[in-house]
Amino acid sequence: MVSDPITWIFVIGVLLLLGVATTVGQFLKGQPESGLNPALVQTFNRRIRAWWLLCSLVAAALFLPRSVTVVLFGLLAFWALREFITLTPTRLSDHRTLFWVFILFTPLQFVLVGLGKYDLYSTLIPVYGLLFVTARVAFSGDPKRFLERTAKIQAGLVLCIYCLSLAPALLYLDIYTTADISKLRTATPGSDPQVSAYGKNALLLFYFVFIVQMGDAFQYLWGKILGHRVIAPSVSSSRTWEGMLAGSGSAALLGAALYWATPFNEWQAGCIALVIALTGFAGGMAMSAIKRDRGVQDYGTLVVGHGGVLDRIDSLCFAAPVFFLLTKTFFTLS
Amino acid sequence: MTGPLIALIAKLLTGASARWVDCQPDTCQRVYFANHTSHLDSLVIWSALPGPIRSVTRPVAAKDYWGKTMLRRYVAGHFNALLIDRKDIKVHQSPVDLLLREIGSVNSLIVFPEGHRSSGRQIGAFKSGLYYLCKKRPDLEAVPVHLDNMNRILPRGEFLPVPLLSCITFGSPMWLESGEQKTEFLDRARENLLRLKDI
Numbered sequence: 001m002v003s004d005p006i007t008w009i010f011v012i013g014v015l016l017l018l019g020v021a022t023t024v025g026q027f028l029k030g031q032p033e034s035g036l037n038p039a040l041v042q043t044f045n046r047r048i049r050a051w052w053l054l055c056s057l058v059a060a061a062l063f064l065p066r067s068v069t070v071v072l073f074g075l076l077a078f079w080a081l082r083e084f085i086t087l088t089p090t091r092l093s094d095h096r097t098l099f100w101v102f103i104l105f106t107p108l109q110f111v112l113v114g115l116g117k118y119d120l121y122s123t124l125i126p127v128y129g130l131l132f133v134t135a136r137v138a139f140s141g142d143p144k145r146f147l148e149r150t151a152k153i154q155a156g157l158v159l160c161i162y163c164l165s166l167a168p169a170l171l172y173l174d175i176y177t178t179a180d181i182s183k184l185r186t187a188t189p190g191s192d193p194q195v196s197a198y199g200k201n202a203l204l205l206f207y208f209v210f211i212v213q214m215g216d217a218f219q220y221l222w223g224k225i226l227g228h229r230v231i232a233p234s235v236s237s238s239r240t241w242e243g244m245l246a247g248s249g250s251a252a253l254l255g256a257a258l259y260w261a262t263p264f265n266e267w268q269a270g271c272i273a274l275v276i277a278l279t280g281f282a283g284g285m286a287m288s289a290i291k292r293d294r295g296v297q298d299y300g301t302l303v304v305g306h307g308g309v310l311d312r313i314d315s316l317c318f319a320a321p322v323f324f325l326l327t328k329t330f331f332t333l334s
Numbered sequence: 335m336t337g338p339l340i341a342l343i344a345k346l347l348t349g350a351s352a353r354w355v356d357c358q359p360d361t362c363q364r365v366y367f368a369n370h371t372s373h374l375d376s377l378v379i380w381s382a383l384p385g386p387i388r389s390v391t392r393p394v395a396a397k398d399y400w401g402k403t404m405l406r407r408y409v410a411g412h413f414n415a416l417l418i419d420r421k422d423i424k425v426h427q428s429p430v431d432l433l434l435r436e437i438g439s440v441n442s443l444i445v446f447p448e449g450h451r452s453s454g455r456q457i458g459a460f461k462s463g464l465y466y467l468c469k470k471r472p473d474l475e476a477v478p479v480h481l482d483n484m485n486r487i488l489p490r491g492e493f494l495p496v497p498l499l500s501c502i503t504f505g506s507p508m509w510l511e512s513g514e515q516k517t518e519f520l521d522r523a524r525e526n527l528l529r530l531k532d533i
Contacts, residue, residue, distance in 0.1 A: 078497075082349060086499045092489050098496045
Protein backbone atom coordinates (compact mmCIF):
# COMPACT_ATOMS: atom_id res chain seq x y z
CA MET A 1 0.00 0.00 0.00
CA VAL A 2 1.20 3.47 -0.82
CA SER A 3 1.98 5.70 2.13
CA ASP A 4 4.44 7.95 0.36
CA PRO A 5 3.25 11.59 -0.01
CA ILE A 6 5.20 12.16 -3.26
CA THR A 7 3.33 9.31 -4.94
CA TRP A 8 -0.01 10.64 -3.75
CA ILE A 9 0.76 14.19 -4.99
CA PHE A 10 1.77 12.83 -8.39
CA VAL A 11 -1.27 10.58 -8.74
CA ILE A 12 -3.70 13.25 -7.60
CA GLY A 13 -2.08 15.77 -9.96
CA VAL A 14 -2.51 13.44 -12.95
CA LEU A 15 -6.09 12.63 -11.92
CA LEU A 16 -6.91 16.34 -11.71
CA LEU A 17 -5.38 16.97 -15.13
CA LEU A 18 -7.33 14.09 -16.67
CA GLY A 19 -10.47 15.28 -14.91
CA VAL A 20 -10.08 18.76 -16.37
CA ALA A 21 -9.37 17.36 -19.86
CA THR A 22 -12.45 15.11 -19.62
CA THR A 23 -14.65 18.01 -18.52
CA VAL A 24 -13.39 20.17 -21.38
CA GLY A 25 -13.98 17.32 -23.84
CA GLN A 26 -17.52 16.70 -22.63
CA PHE A 27 -18.25 20.45 -22.61
CA LEU A 28 -17.08 20.80 -26.23
CA LYS A 29 -19.14 17.76 -27.19
CA GLY A 30 -22.25 19.42 -25.79
CA GLN A 31 -21.58 22.65 -27.74
CA PRO A 32 -22.22 21.85 -31.39
CA GLU A 33 -22.21 25.57 -32.28
CA SER A 34 -18.74 26.24 -30.88
CA GLY A 35 -17.29 26.35 -34.42
CA LEU A 36 -14.90 23.50 -33.67
CA ASN A 37 -14.67 20.56 -36.00
CA PRO A 38 -16.81 17.81 -34.36
CA ALA A 39 -14.41 15.16 -35.67
CA LEU A 40 -11.60 16.90 -33.81
CA VAL A 41 -13.61 16.94 -30.57
CA GLN A 42 -14.37 13.26 -31.05
CA THR A 43 -10.68 12.44 -31.54
CA PHE A 44 -9.85 14.44 -28.43
CA ASN A 45 -12.44 12.57 -26.37
CA ARG A 46 -11.27 9.22 -27.66
CA ARG A 47 -7.69 10.08 -26.68
CA ILE A 48 -8.79 11.13 -23.21
CA ARG A 49 -10.54 7.79 -22.80
CA ALA A 50 -7.36 5.97 -23.82
CA TRP A 51 -5.39 8.04 -21.30
CA TRP A 52 -7.74 7.07 -18.53
CA LEU A 53 -7.21 3.44 -19.43
CA LEU A 54 -3.43 3.73 -19.60
CA CYS A 55 -3.26 5.75 -16.40
CA SER A 56 -5.44 3.25 -14.54
CA LEU A 57 -3.14 0.54 -15.82
CA VAL A 58 -0.04 2.17 -14.36
CA ALA A 59 -1.89 3.43 -11.29
CA ALA A 60 -2.76 -0.21 -10.63
CA ALA A 61 0.98 -0.83 -10.40
CA LEU A 62 1.09 1.47 -7.36
CA PHE A 63 -1.43 -0.53 -5.39
CA LEU A 64 -1.19 -4.10 -6.68
CA PRO A 65 1.66 -6.60 -6.68
CA ARG A 66 4.04 -5.94 -9.56
CA SER A 67 3.25 -9.31 -11.12
CA VAL A 68 -0.29 -8.05 -11.76
CA THR A 69 1.12 -5.09 -13.69
CA VAL A 70 3.27 -7.45 -15.73
CA VAL A 71 0.20 -9.52 -16.62
CA LEU A 72 -1.79 -6.40 -17.56
CA PHE A 73 1.02 -5.18 -19.82
CA GLY A 74 1.20 -8.69 -21.25
CA LEU A 75 -2.46 -8.53 -22.24
CA LEU A 76 -1.95 -5.09 -23.77
CA ALA A 77 1.03 -6.35 -25.78
CA PHE A 78 -0.88 -9.46 -26.85
CA TRP A 79 -3.71 -7.28 -28.15
CA ALA A 80 -1.27 -4.96 -29.94
CA LEU A 81 0.39 -7.93 -31.65
CA ARG A 82 -3.01 -9.23 -32.73
CA GLU A 83 -3.74 -5.92 -34.39
CA PHE A 84 -0.27 -5.77 -35.93
CA ILE A 85 -0.45 -9.26 -37.47
CA THR A 86 -4.09 -8.87 -38.51
CA LEU A 87 -3.07 -5.79 -40.47
CA THR A 88 0.02 -7.42 -41.95
CA PRO A 89 -0.63 -9.80 -44.82
CA THR A 90 0.89 -13.20 -44.07
CA ARG A 91 0.82 -16.34 -46.15
CA LEU A 92 -0.95 -19.51 -45.10
CA SER A 93 2.41 -21.21 -44.70
CA ASP A 94 3.25 -18.73 -41.90
CA HIS A 95 0.41 -20.08 -39.78
CA ARG A 96 2.47 -22.35 -37.55
CA THR A 97 5.18 -19.74 -37.07
CA LEU A 98 2.50 -17.32 -35.92
CA PHE A 99 1.06 -19.94 -33.62
CA TRP A 100 4.36 -20.23 -31.73
CA VAL A 101 4.81 -16.46 -31.70
CA PHE A 102 1.44 -16.02 -29.99
CA ILE A 103 1.34 -19.10 -27.81
CA LEU A 104 4.97 -19.45 -26.74
CA PHE A 105 7.02 -16.27 -27.13
CA THR A 106 4.41 -13.73 -26.03
CA PRO A 107 3.54 -15.32 -22.66
CA LEU A 108 7.09 -16.52 -22.02
CA GLN A 109 8.54 -13.02 -22.42
CA PHE A 110 6.22 -11.66 -19.74
CA VAL A 111 6.78 -14.64 -17.46
CA LEU A 112 10.53 -13.98 -17.62
CA VAL A 113 9.96 -10.27 -16.93
CA GLY A 114 7.79 -11.26 -13.98
CA LEU A 115 10.56 -13.49 -12.65
CA GLY A 116 13.05 -10.63 -13.05
CA LYS A 117 15.41 -12.72 -15.19
CA TYR A 118 17.08 -9.88 -17.09
CA ASP A 119 19.58 -12.07 -18.94
CA LEU A 120 16.77 -14.21 -20.31
CA TYR A 121 14.09 -11.65 -21.14
CA SER A 122 16.57 -9.30 -22.78
CA THR A 123 17.62 -12.04 -25.22
CA LEU A 124 14.54 -14.24 -25.61
CA ILE A 125 13.03 -12.28 -28.49
CA PRO A 126 15.99 -10.43 -30.05
CA VAL A 127 18.03 -13.63 -30.27
CA TYR A 128 15.99 -16.81 -29.92
CA GLY A 129 12.73 -15.35 -31.23
CA LEU A 130 14.24 -13.89 -34.37
CA LEU A 131 16.23 -17.05 -35.11
CA PHE A 132 13.17 -19.20 -34.50
CA VAL A 133 10.94 -17.16 -36.82
CA THR A 134 13.53 -17.25 -39.60
CA ALA A 135 14.05 -20.99 -39.28
CA ARG A 136 10.40 -21.91 -38.81
CA VAL A 137 9.34 -20.01 -41.92
CA ALA A 138 12.07 -21.84 -43.86
CA PHE A 139 10.86 -25.19 -42.49
CA SER A 140 7.35 -24.43 -43.76
CA GLY A 141 8.69 -25.06 -47.25
CA ASP A 142 7.39 -21.90 -48.87
CA PRO A 143 10.31 -19.73 -50.07
CA LYS A 144 8.12 -17.07 -51.67
CA ARG A 145 9.09 -13.54 -50.41
CA PHE A 146 10.94 -15.27 -47.57
CA LEU A 147 12.80 -12.28 -46.11
CA GLU A 148 9.77 -10.03 -46.35
CA ARG A 149 7.59 -12.50 -44.47
CA THR A 150 10.10 -13.21 -41.72
CA ALA A 151 10.77 -9.48 -41.30
CA LYS A 152 7.07 -8.73 -40.83
CA ILE A 153 6.63 -11.31 -38.10
CA GLN A 154 9.89 -10.29 -36.42
CA ALA A 155 8.91 -6.63 -36.48
CA GLY A 156 5.61 -7.45 -34.80
CA LEU A 157 7.32 -9.56 -32.17
CA VAL A 158 9.96 -6.95 -31.36
CA LEU A 159 7.79 -3.82 -31.46
CA CYS A 160 4.67 -5.13 -29.75
CA ILE A 161 6.04 -7.73 -27.33
CA TYR A 162 9.71 -7.08 -26.60
CA CYS A 163 9.64 -3.28 -26.50
CA LEU A 164 6.47 -3.10 -24.47
CA SER A 165 7.61 -5.77 -22.00
CA LEU A 166 10.48 -3.51 -20.95
CA ALA A 167 8.01 -1.03 -19.43
CA PRO A 168 6.90 -3.31 -16.56
CA ALA A 169 10.50 -4.60 -16.35
CA LEU A 170 11.27 -1.23 -14.73
CA LEU A 171 9.49 -2.47 -11.61
CA TYR A 172 12.23 -5.05 -11.00
CA LEU A 173 15.29 -2.76 -11.10
CA ASP A 174 17.22 -1.63 -8.02
CA ILE A 175 17.39 2.06 -8.86
CA TYR A 176 19.67 4.60 -7.12
CA THR A 177 20.40 8.26 -7.70
CA THR A 178 23.67 8.97 -9.52
CA ALA A 179 25.17 10.39 -6.31
CA ASP A 180 24.37 7.17 -4.45
CA ILE A 181 25.77 5.09 -7.29
CA SER A 182 29.15 6.84 -7.12
CA LYS A 183 29.10 6.39 -3.33
CA LEU A 184 28.43 2.68 -3.73
CA ARG A 185 31.13 2.34 -6.38
CA THR A 186 33.78 4.09 -4.32
CA ALA A 187 32.85 2.48 -1.00
CA THR A 188 35.55 0.26 0.40
CA PRO A 189 34.50 -3.34 0.94
CA GLY A 190 33.08 -3.90 4.40
CA SER A 191 32.05 -0.30 5.01
CA ASP A 192 28.38 0.73 4.88
CA PRO A 193 27.86 3.55 2.34
CA GLN A 194 24.53 4.56 3.98
CA VAL A 195 22.40 4.65 0.82
CA SER A 196 19.06 3.13 0.08
CA ALA A 197 17.45 2.30 -3.27
CA TYR A 198 14.91 4.67 -4.84
CA GLY A 199 12.22 2.05 -4.29
CA LYS A 200 9.29 3.85 -5.94
CA ASN A 201 9.60 2.01 -9.24
CA ALA A 202 5.85 1.98 -9.85
CA LEU A 203 5.83 5.76 -9.62
CA LEU A 204 8.70 5.90 -12.13
CA LEU A 205 6.64 3.75 -14.52
CA PHE A 206 3.74 6.15 -14.04
CA TYR A 207 6.08 9.08 -14.72
CA PHE A 208 7.32 7.42 -17.92
CA VAL A 209 3.84 6.71 -19.30
CA PHE A 210 2.69 10.20 -18.35
CA ILE A 211 5.62 11.95 -20.07
CA VAL A 212 5.23 9.89 -23.26
CA GLN A 213 1.51 10.60 -23.41
CA MET A 214 1.99 14.29 -22.70
CA GLY A 215 4.74 14.34 -25.33
CA ASP A 216 2.19 13.01 -27.85
CA ALA A 217 -0.27 15.68 -26.82
CA PHE A 218 2.28 18.53 -26.92
CA GLN A 219 3.56 17.45 -30.33
CA TYR A 220 0.02 17.35 -31.67
CA LEU A 221 -0.85 20.70 -30.11
CA TRP A 222 2.29 22.55 -31.25
CA GLY A 223 1.89 20.97 -34.68
CA LYS A 224 -1.58 22.50 -34.93
CA ILE A 225 -0.40 25.91 -33.72
CA LEU A 226 3.05 26.30 -35.30
CA GLY A 227 3.26 23.50 -37.84
CA HIS A 228 4.37 24.48 -41.35
CA ARG A 229 6.97 21.97 -42.48
CA VAL A 230 5.42 18.53 -42.70
CA ILE A 231 8.14 15.90 -42.26
CA ALA A 232 6.80 13.31 -44.69
CA PRO A 233 3.39 14.14 -46.17
CA SER A 234 2.84 10.66 -47.59
CA VAL A 235 3.49 9.05 -44.20
CA SER A 236 1.68 11.43 -41.89
CA SER A 237 0.08 14.69 -42.92
CA SER A 238 -0.12 16.05 -39.37
CA ARG A 239 3.42 15.44 -38.08
CA THR A 240 5.60 18.51 -38.55
CA TRP A 241 9.17 19.47 -37.60
CA GLU A 242 7.80 22.30 -35.47
CA GLY A 243 5.43 19.95 -33.66
CA MET A 244 8.19 17.46 -33.03
CA LEU A 245 10.72 19.97 -31.68
CA ALA A 246 8.38 22.22 -29.71
CA GLY A 247 6.40 19.23 -28.42
CA SER A 248 9.47 17.33 -27.27
CA GLY A 249 10.86 20.54 -25.74
CA SER A 250 7.65 21.02 -23.76
CA ALA A 251 7.74 17.40 -22.65
CA ALA A 252 11.35 17.91 -21.51
CA LEU A 253 10.36 20.96 -19.44
CA LEU A 254 7.45 19.05 -17.91
CA GLY A 255 9.74 16.09 -17.22
CA ALA A 256 12.29 18.35 -15.51
CA ALA A 257 9.56 20.05 -13.49
CA LEU A 258 8.43 16.66 -12.19
CA TYR A 259 11.94 15.50 -11.27
CA TRP A 260 10.96 15.19 -7.58
CA ALA A 261 8.95 12.07 -8.40
CA THR A 262 11.97 10.32 -9.92
CA PRO A 263 15.49 9.25 -8.93
CA PHE A 264 16.82 11.83 -11.43
CA ASN A 265 17.89 15.41 -10.79
CA GLU A 266 16.36 18.32 -12.79
CA TRP A 267 18.83 18.08 -15.68
CA GLN A 268 18.75 14.31 -15.89
CA ALA A 269 14.95 14.26 -15.80
CA GLY A 270 14.75 16.93 -18.54
CA CYS A 271 17.20 15.08 -20.82
CA ILE A 272 15.51 11.72 -20.33
CA ALA A 273 12.07 13.25 -20.94
CA LEU A 274 13.41 14.84 -24.13
CA VAL A 275 14.79 11.53 -25.37
CA ILE A 276 11.63 9.54 -24.67
CA ALA A 277 9.42 12.22 -26.21
CA LEU A 278 11.55 12.11 -29.38
CA THR A 279 11.57 8.30 -29.55
CA GLY A 280 7.84 8.30 -28.91
CA PHE A 281 7.42 10.63 -31.85
CA ALA A 282 9.58 8.34 -33.98
CA GLY A 283 7.37 5.43 -32.96
CA GLY A 284 4.28 7.28 -34.11
CA MET A 285 5.96 7.99 -37.45
CA ALA A 286 6.97 4.35 -37.94
CA MET A 287 3.53 2.95 -37.14
CA SER A 288 2.02 5.58 -39.40
CA ALA A 289 4.20 4.37 -42.27
CA ILE A 290 3.01 0.80 -41.72
CA LYS A 291 -0.60 1.96 -41.73
CA ARG A 292 -0.20 4.06 -44.89
CA ASP A 293 1.43 1.13 -46.66
CA ARG A 294 -1.64 -0.96 -45.87
CA GLY A 295 -3.95 1.89 -46.82
CA VAL A 296 -5.78 2.22 -43.51
CA GLN A 297 -6.39 5.34 -41.46
CA ASP A 298 -5.79 3.72 -38.09
CA TYR A 299 -5.72 0.28 -36.56
CA GLY A 300 -9.15 0.89 -35.10
CA THR A 301 -10.81 0.90 -38.53
CA LEU A 302 -9.01 -2.21 -39.64
CA VAL A 303 -11.34 -4.49 -37.80
CA VAL A 304 -14.48 -2.49 -37.23
CA GLY A 305 -15.52 -2.25 -33.61
CA HIS A 306 -12.05 -2.64 -32.12
CA GLY A 307 -10.44 0.20 -30.23
CA GLY A 308 -7.16 0.40 -32.07
CA VAL A 309 -4.83 -0.35 -29.15
CA LEU A 310 -1.79 0.03 -31.38
CA ASP A 311 -2.79 3.60 -32.33
CA ARG A 312 -2.60 4.58 -28.68
CA ILE A 313 0.55 2.79 -27.62
CA ASP A 314 2.80 3.21 -30.69
CA SER A 315 4.86 5.87 -28.92
CA LEU A 316 5.08 3.76 -25.73
CA CYS A 317 6.40 0.79 -27.74
CA PHE A 318 9.33 2.85 -28.99
CA ALA A 319 10.04 4.82 -25.84
CA ALA A 320 9.84 1.93 -23.33
CA PRO A 321 13.10 0.15 -24.25
CA VAL A 322 14.98 3.48 -24.39
CA PHE A 323 13.72 4.58 -21.00
CA PHE A 324 14.38 1.16 -19.49
CA LEU A 325 17.93 0.96 -20.83
CA LEU A 326 18.83 4.55 -19.86
CA THR A 327 17.58 3.91 -16.35
CA LYS A 328 19.35 0.58 -16.14
CA THR A 329 22.64 1.91 -17.50
CA PHE A 330 22.94 5.09 -15.44
CA PHE A 331 20.81 4.52 -12.36
CA THR A 332 21.49 0.92 -11.33
CA LEU A 333 24.65 -0.79 -10.20
CA SER A 334 24.94 -3.17 -13.16
CA MET B 335 -23.25 -22.59 -17.85
CA THR B 336 -21.04 -24.33 -20.41
CA GLY B 337 -22.73 -22.64 -23.39
CA PRO B 338 -21.91 -19.04 -22.38
CA LEU B 339 -18.41 -20.14 -21.40
CA ILE B 340 -17.78 -21.69 -24.83
CA ALA B 341 -19.14 -18.53 -26.45
CA LEU B 342 -16.83 -16.37 -24.35
CA ILE B 343 -13.77 -18.45 -25.20
CA ALA B 344 -14.65 -18.38 -28.89
CA LYS B 345 -15.05 -14.60 -28.76
CA LEU B 346 -11.73 -14.10 -26.97
CA LEU B 347 -9.91 -16.45 -29.29
CA THR B 348 -11.13 -14.84 -32.49
CA GLY B 349 -11.49 -11.29 -31.16
CA ALA B 350 -14.77 -11.35 -33.04
CA SER B 351 -16.84 -8.21 -33.05
CA ALA B 352 -20.36 -8.47 -34.45
CA ARG B 353 -21.85 -5.71 -36.57
CA TRP B 354 -25.52 -5.62 -37.41
CA VAL B 355 -26.07 -3.69 -40.66
CA ASP B 356 -29.73 -3.12 -41.62
CA CYS B 357 -30.63 -6.00 -39.36
CA GLN B 358 -31.49 -6.37 -35.69
CA PRO B 359 -30.96 -9.39 -33.45
CA ASP B 360 -34.30 -11.20 -33.20
CA THR B 361 -35.54 -14.57 -31.99
CA CYS B 362 -37.78 -15.09 -35.04
CA GLN B 363 -36.89 -18.12 -37.14
CA ARG B 364 -33.98 -17.36 -39.41
CA VAL B 365 -31.45 -19.02 -41.64
CA TYR B 366 -28.10 -17.31 -41.21
CA PHE B 367 -26.00 -18.09 -44.26
CA ALA B 368 -22.29 -17.31 -44.24
CA ASN B 369 -19.11 -17.68 -46.23
CA HIS B 370 -17.11 -20.66 -45.08
CA THR B 371 -13.36 -20.47 -44.55
CA SER B 372 -12.68 -22.26 -41.29
CA HIS B 373 -13.98 -25.06 -39.07
CA LEU B 374 -14.54 -22.48 -36.36
CA ASP B 375 -17.05 -20.51 -38.46
CA SER B 376 -20.20 -22.12 -37.08
CA LEU B 377 -19.00 -21.77 -33.50
CA VAL B 378 -17.95 -18.14 -33.99
CA ILE B 379 -21.22 -16.98 -35.54
CA TRP B 380 -23.18 -18.76 -32.85
CA SER B 381 -21.04 -17.10 -30.16
CA ALA B 382 -21.51 -13.66 -31.69
CA LEU B 383 -25.29 -13.86 -31.28
CA PRO B 384 -26.83 -12.35 -28.12
CA GLY B 385 -27.62 -14.94 -25.42
CA PRO B 386 -31.37 -15.40 -25.89
CA ILE B 387 -30.97 -15.77 -29.65
CA ARG B 388 -28.03 -18.12 -29.22
CA SER B 389 -30.20 -20.52 -27.26
CA VAL B 390 -32.62 -20.96 -30.18
CA THR B 391 -30.00 -21.06 -32.92
CA ARG B 392 -28.47 -24.28 -34.21
CA PRO B 393 -25.37 -24.17 -36.40
CA VAL B 394 -25.02 -26.83 -39.05
CA ALA B 395 -21.55 -28.34 -38.73
CA ALA B 396 -19.58 -31.09 -40.42
CA LYS B 397 -19.83 -34.40 -38.60
CA ASP B 398 -16.41 -35.52 -39.86
CA TYR B 399 -14.76 -32.59 -38.00
CA TRP B 400 -16.92 -31.90 -34.96
CA GLY B 401 -17.73 -35.55 -34.25
CA LYS B 402 -14.16 -36.72 -34.39
CA THR B 403 -12.78 -36.38 -30.86
CA MET B 404 -14.32 -36.37 -27.40
CA LEU B 405 -13.57 -32.68 -26.89
CA ARG B 406 -15.04 -31.63 -30.23
CA ARG B 407 -18.17 -33.72 -29.63
CA TYR B 408 -18.49 -32.14 -26.19
CA VAL B 409 -18.14 -28.58 -27.53
CA ALA B 410 -20.46 -29.29 -30.45
CA GLY B 411 -23.08 -30.67 -28.07
CA HIS B 412 -22.99 -27.46 -26.06
CA PHE B 413 -23.27 -25.05 -28.94
CA ASN B 414 -26.34 -26.90 -30.20
CA ALA B 415 -24.61 -28.01 -33.37
CA LEU B 416 -26.57 -30.06 -35.90
CA LEU B 417 -23.94 -32.43 -37.16
CA ILE B 418 -24.47 -33.36 -40.78
CA ASP B 419 -22.64 -36.20 -42.39
CA ARG B 420 -21.37 -34.81 -45.66
CA LYS B 421 -20.44 -38.20 -47.07
CA ASP B 422 -23.60 -40.06 -46.24
CA ILE B 423 -26.46 -38.18 -47.91
CA LYS B 424 -29.30 -40.47 -48.87
CA VAL B 425 -32.06 -39.78 -51.34
CA HIS B 426 -34.94 -40.55 -49.00
CA GLN B 427 -33.25 -38.68 -46.13
CA SER B 428 -32.37 -35.32 -47.67
CA PRO B 429 -30.47 -33.02 -45.31
CA VAL B 430 -32.93 -30.19 -45.95
CA ASP B 431 -35.84 -32.25 -44.59
CA LEU B 432 -33.69 -33.33 -41.68
CA LEU B 433 -32.80 -29.73 -40.83
CA LEU B 434 -36.38 -28.53 -41.09
CA ARG B 435 -37.55 -31.34 -38.85
CA GLU B 436 -34.88 -30.48 -36.28
CA ILE B 437 -35.67 -26.76 -36.07
CA GLY B 438 -39.43 -27.21 -35.87
CA SER B 439 -41.19 -23.91 -35.37
CA VAL B 440 -38.73 -22.49 -32.83
CA ASN B 441 -35.12 -22.70 -33.87
CA SER B 442 -32.95 -20.80 -36.32
CA LEU B 443 -30.17 -22.27 -38.42
CA ILE B 444 -26.64 -21.29 -39.38
CA VAL B 445 -25.67 -22.73 -42.76
CA PHE B 446 -22.75 -22.43 -45.17
CA PRO B 447 -24.18 -22.58 -48.67
CA GLU B 448 -20.77 -22.86 -50.34
CA GLY B 449 -20.79 -26.43 -49.04
CA HIS B 450 -17.06 -26.56 -48.38
CA ARG B 451 -14.44 -24.19 -47.03
CA SER B 452 -12.95 -21.81 -49.55
CA SER B 453 -9.24 -21.22 -49.10
CA GLY B 454 -9.05 -17.46 -49.49
CA ARG B 455 -11.18 -14.37 -49.65
CA GLN B 456 -13.28 -15.51 -52.59
CA ILE B 457 -16.83 -16.69 -52.09
CA GLY B 458 -17.71 -19.72 -54.20
CA ALA B 459 -21.00 -20.60 -55.92
CA PHE B 460 -23.87 -21.50 -53.57
CA LYS B 461 -25.28 -24.98 -53.40
CA SER B 462 -29.03 -25.36 -53.69
CA GLY B 463 -29.75 -26.31 -50.05
CA LEU B 464 -30.44 -22.71 -49.05
CA TYR B 465 -33.02 -22.42 -51.82
CA TYR B 466 -34.84 -25.59 -50.80
CA LEU B 467 -34.87 -24.50 -47.17
CA CYS B 468 -36.50 -21.20 -48.13
CA LYS B 469 -38.84 -22.88 -50.61
CA LYS B 470 -40.21 -25.36 -48.09
CA ARG B 471 -40.41 -22.73 -45.36
CA PRO B 472 -41.08 -19.36 -47.10
CA ASP B 473 -41.53 -17.70 -43.68
CA LEU B 474 -37.84 -18.19 -42.81
CA GLU B 475 -35.76 -15.02 -42.95
CA ALA B 476 -32.48 -15.61 -44.75
CA VAL B 477 -29.80 -13.40 -43.17
CA PRO B 478 -26.42 -13.03 -44.90
CA VAL B 479 -23.45 -13.18 -42.54
CA HIS B 480 -19.97 -12.22 -43.68
CA LEU B 481 -16.94 -13.54 -41.83
CA ASP B 482 -13.72 -11.63 -42.27
CA ASN B 483 -10.22 -12.95 -41.48
CA MET B 484 -11.40 -16.31 -40.11
CA ASN B 485 -9.37 -18.11 -42.76
CA ARG B 486 -6.20 -16.78 -41.11
CA ILE B 487 -7.26 -17.77 -37.61
CA LEU B 488 -7.77 -21.43 -38.51
CA PRO B 489 -7.01 -22.11 -42.17
CA ARG B 490 -7.78 -25.33 -44.02
CA GLY B 491 -5.63 -28.20 -42.98
CA GLU B 492 -4.44 -26.61 -39.72
CA PHE B 493 -5.60 -27.76 -36.31
CA LEU B 494 -4.22 -25.04 -34.03
CA PRO B 495 -5.76 -21.57 -34.19
CA VAL B 496 -3.82 -18.29 -34.12
CA PRO B 497 -5.68 -15.64 -32.09
CA LEU B 498 -5.93 -12.83 -34.64
CA LEU B 499 -8.89 -10.47 -34.91
CA SER B 500 -11.94 -11.16 -37.03
CA CYS B 501 -15.15 -9.36 -37.85
CA ILE B 502 -18.67 -10.69 -38.33
CA THR B 503 -21.21 -8.64 -40.29
CA PHE B 504 -24.92 -9.45 -40.28
CA GLY B 505 -26.78 -8.05 -43.32
CA SER B 506 -30.42 -7.28 -44.05
CA PRO B 507 -32.81 -10.28 -44.13
CA MET B 508 -34.14 -11.57 -47.44
CA TRP B 509 -36.95 -13.92 -48.46
CA LEU B 510 -37.68 -16.13 -51.43
CA GLU B 511 -39.84 -14.03 -53.78
CA SER B 512 -42.88 -15.71 -55.28
CA GLY B 513 -41.96 -17.28 -58.61
CA GLU B 514 -38.27 -16.71 -58.08
CA GLN B 515 -36.12 -19.36 -59.74
CA LYS B 516 -33.43 -21.32 -57.96
CA THR B 517 -30.43 -19.72 -59.68
CA GLU B 518 -31.90 -16.21 -59.36
CA PHE B 519 -32.41 -16.65 -55.64
CA LEU B 520 -29.00 -18.16 -55.02
CA ASP B 521 -27.30 -15.42 -57.06
CA ARG B 522 -29.20 -12.77 -55.16
CA ALA B 523 -28.20 -14.33 -51.84
CA ARG B 524 -24.57 -14.49 -52.90
CA GLU B 525 -24.67 -10.85 -54.05
CA ASN B 526 -26.08 -9.81 -50.66
CA LEU B 527 -23.29 -11.65 -48.90
CA LEU B 528 -20.60 -10.18 -51.17
CA ARG B 529 -21.90 -6.68 -50.53
CA LEU B 530 -21.22 -7.05 -46.79
CA LYS B 531 -17.55 -7.57 -47.53
CA ASP B 532 -17.00 -3.91 -48.34
CA ILE B 533 -19.26 -2.22 -45.80
